[in-house]
Amino acid sequence: MYSTKYVKAKDLSIAASIVTDAEDGKFLAGGMTLIPTMKQRLASPDCLVDLAGCGLTGIEDEGATIRIGAMSRHVDVAESAVIQREIPAIAGLASQIGDRQVRNRGTIGGSLANNDPSACYPSALLGLGGTIHTQNRSIVAEDFLTGMFETDLDEEEIIIAISFPKPDKAAYVKFPNPASRYAMVGVFVAKFPDEVRVAVTGAGEDGVFRASNLEAALNENFNAEAIVDGSVSSDDLMSDIHASAEYRAHLIGEMTRRAVVACE
Amino acid sequence: MTNISMNVNGNGLTHEVPDNTLLVTFLRETLGLTGTHVGCDTSQCGACIVHLNGESVKSCSLFAAQVDGAEVTTIEGIANGDKLHPMQLAFHENHGLQCGFCTPGMVMSAIELVTKNKDLTEREIREGLEGNICRCTGYHNIVKSIQDAAVKMS
Ligand code: FES
Numbered sequence A: 001m002y003s004t005k006y007v008k009a010k011d012l013s014i015a016a017s018i019v020t021d022a023e024d025g026k027f028l029a030g031g032m033t034l035i036p037t038m039k040q041r042l043a044s045p046d047c048l049v050d051l052a053g054c055g056l057t058g059i060e061d062e063g064a065t066i067r068i069g070a071m072s073r074h075v076d077v078a079e080s081a082v083i084q085r086e087i088p089a090i091a092g093l094a095s096q097i098g099d100r101q102v103r104n105r106g107t108i109g110g111s112l113a114n115n116d117p118s119a120c121y122p123s124a125l126l127g128l129g130g131t132i133h134t135q136n137r138s139i140v141a142e143d144f145l146t147g148m149f150e151t152d153l154d155e156e157e158i159i160i161a162i163s164f165p166k167p168d169k170a171a172y173v174k175f176p177n178p179a180s181r182y183a184m185v186g187v188f189v190a191k192f193p194d195e196v197r198v199a200v201t202g203a204g205e206d207g208v209f210r211a212s213n214l215e216a217a218l219n220e221n222f223n224a225e226a227i228v229d230g231s232v233s234s235d236d237l238m239s240d241i242h243a244s245a246e247y248r249a250h251l252i253g254e255m256t257r258r259a260v261v262a263c264e
Numbered sequence B: 001m002t003n004i005s006m007n008v009n010g011n012g013l014t015h016e017v018p019d020n021t022l023l024v025t026f027l028r029e030t031l032g033l034t035g036t037h038v039g040c041d042t043s044q045c046g047a048c049i050v051h052l053n054g055e056s057v058k059s060c061s062l063f064a065a066q067v068d069g070a071e072v073t074t075i076e077g078i079a080n081g082d083k084l085h086p087m088q089l090a091f092h093e094n095h096g097l098q099c100g101f102c103t104p105g106m107v108m109s110a111i112e113l114v115t116k117n118k119d120l121t122e123r124e125i126r127e128g129l130e131g132n133i134c135r136c137t138g139y140h141n142i143v144k145s146i147q148d149a150a151v152k153m154s
């Protein structure tokens, strides 16, 4: 690994100013992507600012929404009584990320800031229509997720919390890659009083996306049978050594059916 | 360089390390605790698992500096003098290892599994070992060892 400077920031404004002043500074949350990437020399930040001392934890029930501190680890989310009660789909999603050791370190804020096209959390953010809160502003999911590994965050902007509206029902079902446990396809279905939202991760060439024709079918009839074979096109889907675009299209339909069944 | 203090296997210590030192490098090369292994470059194998404040983590994917002020337990720290930890004993008695390379990580992972959930089903054990790779045993005896230890530890 290239050499780097490590700083544990005491508060957000210190953290932001260190990254602004550095040549190529990066915020460090759980490090479960960043550190392996640095080990492979695929990233070489000259300065790492650890957010662990900035107090961005805590999970709160705010009535219509749940607010999760950005440094909440996957294990915290998976085991949170509030989340299990109010939006169990998020707890379930968190309990399937990576492996236990990754869940003991990895954070929701870090995962969303990275916006990996195969990560699970972006589908919950988009599927539920959640909001990202930074030290400066609030950003709705559609504006925040701007493409594969891309978000609307400015360089010195830090996610402090994420809020998720409570749906009537929701479920997340993924087809994990057997080695990495990343989603080869993951589908988050959320049913609200006025709409059904379907967000797909692991498959889109531009990262997570909403499957509008599946949403239309489920708005009409919230039933697994509403998803007929061939209703997902393979255009704009990823094709790689793990799966072809056609196979991913098929999995999207199947994972959506399973998620709808899991909502019942 | 950063000054770090931590408690490793019950001993408080302070060291100055380069900022990019991984916890596993610190344990193995600075402290000589070579029971914690490095089996991969991709954070997948789990040979490097140690406990950080009682929870299992992959020490190859953490900077030593992040762990400042924490309590770390490695495979060297779980036996009670000459008396093996029940999990170590169970691996010994159930032939839960062949070459032994993955074993320290398996044992550390398994201790957390059993401590968090006493009534583990076989499936839960297999899923709980997602972060550990063994190239020798085919896992059957590892699972058997953990089932045996779970009974003895309860
Ligand atoms: S050496 Fe840490 S996971 Fe392989």
Ligand code: FES
Pocket: B096, B097, B098, B099, B100, B101, B102, B103, B133, B134, B135, B136, B137
């Ligand atoms: S016993 Fe050889 S790798 Fe597990």
